[in-house]
Amino acid sequence: MSSFILGVDLGTTSVKAVLLDTASRAVAASHSLPTAADLSDDSGIKAKEQHTGRIIDTLNRCMSHLPREKLQQVRSVGLTGQMHGILLWKEKSGCVWSNRDVFTAGDTSQLITWQDGRCSSDFLSSLPPPDSHLATATGFGCATVFWYLKHRPEFLGDFTAAGTIQDYVVSMLCGLDGCVMTPQNAASWGFFNTSSNQWNENVLRSAGFPVHLLPRCVPSGGLAGKTRSAWHGIPAGTPVGAALGDFQCSVYSCMSARTDAVLNISTSAQLTFAMPADFTPPDSPQPDSSIAFYPYFDSSFLAVAASLNGGNVVATFVEMLTAWMKELGAELGDSCLYERLIHCALNQEASDLRVSPTILGERHDPLRLGQVTNISASGLSLGHVVRALCRGVLANVTAMMPAERLRQAGVTRIVGSGSALARNEVLRQEAEKAFPQQVVYGQTADSAAGVAMVLCDRRI
Missing domain, CATH: 3.30.420.40 (ATPase, nucleotide binding domain)
Structure with missing residues (x-):
């Protein structure tokens, strides 16, 4: 009997899901839908946010278009998506599971995307120098947290975990306490050392950064956990890979x-x-x-x-x-x-x-x-x-x-x-x-x- 791997891309404008046949490495089924999740910004701070609930609703609709008999034969689940951005949530109520093997967004922030422009050059220059070979830019997760720390510190107090949108979905599927993140996504947040594969915790803590929000790092291409319950026909206990960056996954798909x-x-x-x-x-x-x-x-x-x-x-x-x-x-x-x-x-x-x-x-x-x-x-x-x-x-x-x-x-x-x-x-x-x-x-x-x-x- 054939087995499949589910790959999901939570992109900037759309969600795509594919079923890859494990024997042939060919795509056996796929479906893509636009998210229409962009939120208008009248704040004057160049914010770029997306409605988390709409993204997850689009994910559910996309999954519902895949053949259920093939979903029941899924061997593992992989998530990727837009990098740099940040989503915050409460660990115990980050989503709501229905009795139809579907979850919807719960206590979360909106997704602040990689296109966010609220961190000006002057603001970025005020941040401590990172112990990293990568500079920090506006739209990067850690820079966004620093912005909230300065302008709206009470906002951060409402949440206990943070990650990219793809990390969030992995955490919800696996019922994780907190968030796990690969170096691919961590590097896109800034203040991450790719040689040691560790956050700049000392640098961040000295600057008053809420380090408890930093995800735990696991290897790129490694396992995050297993599905906590059935999901769109995919059995409970199915392995879920730690979320990867959409750029790296796109390169992997075509660099021969x-x-x-x-x-x-x-x-x-x-x-x-x-x-x-x-x-x-x-x-x-x-x-x-x-x-x-x-x-x-x-x-x-x-x-x-x-x-x-x-x-x-x-x-x-x-x-x-x-x-x-x-x-x-x-x-x-x-x-x-x-x-x-x-x-x-x-x-x-x-x-x-x-x-x-x-x-x-x-x-x-x-x-x-x-x-x-x-x-x-x-x-x-x-x-x-x-x-x-x-x-x-x-x-x-x-x-x-x-x-x-x-x-x-x-x-x-x-x-x-x-x-x-x-x-x-x-x-x-x-x-x-x-x-x-x-x-x-x-x-x-x-x-x-x-x-x-x-x-x-x-x-x-």
Whole structure:
């Protein structure tokens, strides 16, 4: 009889669940749904939060679309999801289980996501220096706790545990006291030393940080516990892996050789390759560097140029045009407009127009803004502008990680992936122009499949 591994990705905009056949390592069933969980912010602090209950409701609806007879044959469960963000909850009442093998969110905060902007540069500079090779940025879990400690300390007193959204689901499934977290997610929070795999407890405690909220660390690819009860047909007592980072899982799903680099353009954009097995990251943060080193598996690291500006920039351009058209009384839906814009750009050769699309800044340069230069009367058609915008997205990524750096690392192939790259042929054309290495597609990065593959390969 076939057995399966369930992989779940709790992403920024959607939830995806896949069932991986353990024998063939092929996806036997999958379903994805948008969360529509973003909350509006009228506070003026650049908050970016999502409704926890809606995310868990979307997870339950997604699970209900998978074949129940296959769910009953699930051997293990893997969770991944958006990194950096933080969710707080009360250990004994963090969720409510119904008699239909389903849980809903209980006493929790809203999810403060990786896109949160409440921690200004001045605020971040006031924090103690971390004992880590990774700098701390706004949207990172520990920075957010420090912000609440200064501005709303009573808020923290309502909760006894904290983690990423994927850590929360693991804790609820297993009925854990507190939270367990892998180095992949811990490093994304800041104030975590990847060499010792320990939090900077002394540094944090000296600064008044509530260290009791810090999760307990377990190895990436290891076990967190077992399901406390049946869940959507998955039997009680099924092993659950400790939650992993969605970036690492997406890379795992499509990097087939160490000479591959993975270019992923979805909401944001990342370009990454695997460092040698004996690589050791720097002793301290390199805040001005555009390349960071993320923990991967078995004490190895990925070199990552992680841009905040990817498909979201193109989406913002479409939203801007839609708003302009509405003001002019000529409304057209975003989806239809997007397709027409791509068509215009496909029929338009490149011009001298240059768009620097960094409207969201970058973590190594948070005050950076976008620019449009080399404007001429002959290069202002929609096709010219859209192509220049797409070229700018790639130019920004390759400026963060130059082709020469890839060549020195022995990279011979770029694996292109991500929803924006899949949808936008102009982005693909510009990617193929941006790299001297061959750019290939077809091996789609899939975090949900990736986390299932990790458990399958490790026989969890």
